[in-house]
Amino acid sequence: MFEDLERKRKKTCRFCEDKSKIIDYKDERLLRRFISDRGKIIPRRITGNCAGHQREMTIAIKRARHIALLPFTTEIFR
Numbered sequence: 001m002f003e004d005l006e007r008k009r010k011k012t013c014r015f016c017e018d019k020s021k022i023i024d025y026k027d028e029r030l031l032r033r034f035i036s037d038r039g040k041i042i043p044r045r046i047t048g049n050c051a052g053h054q055r056e057m058t059i060a061i062k063r064a065r066h067i068a069l070l071p072f073t074t075e076i077f078r
């Protein structure tokens with residue numbers, strides 16, 4: 001019950017779990033799952049990524065922003 005949910009949420013980095021999943025900066029749909037609706041990168045404790053993959057994700061998101069695949073933080077946008 002609760003345990004199951006906890007275990008899933010806790011510390012299971014989906015990229016470590018599934019080696020076929022790779023972080024690709026061109027994969028906009030994947031990256032969008034790791035940014036908030038305001039374009040901010042969602043912190044690791046929420047995404048459950050491990051430190052290494054979160055780092056890769058951050059780099060990928062930054063790269064995607066650079067080529068305008070993803071928006072920069074849109075705080076002005078209310």
Ligand SMILES: [Zn+2]
Nearest residue numbers: 013016050053
């Ligand atoms: Zn990982």
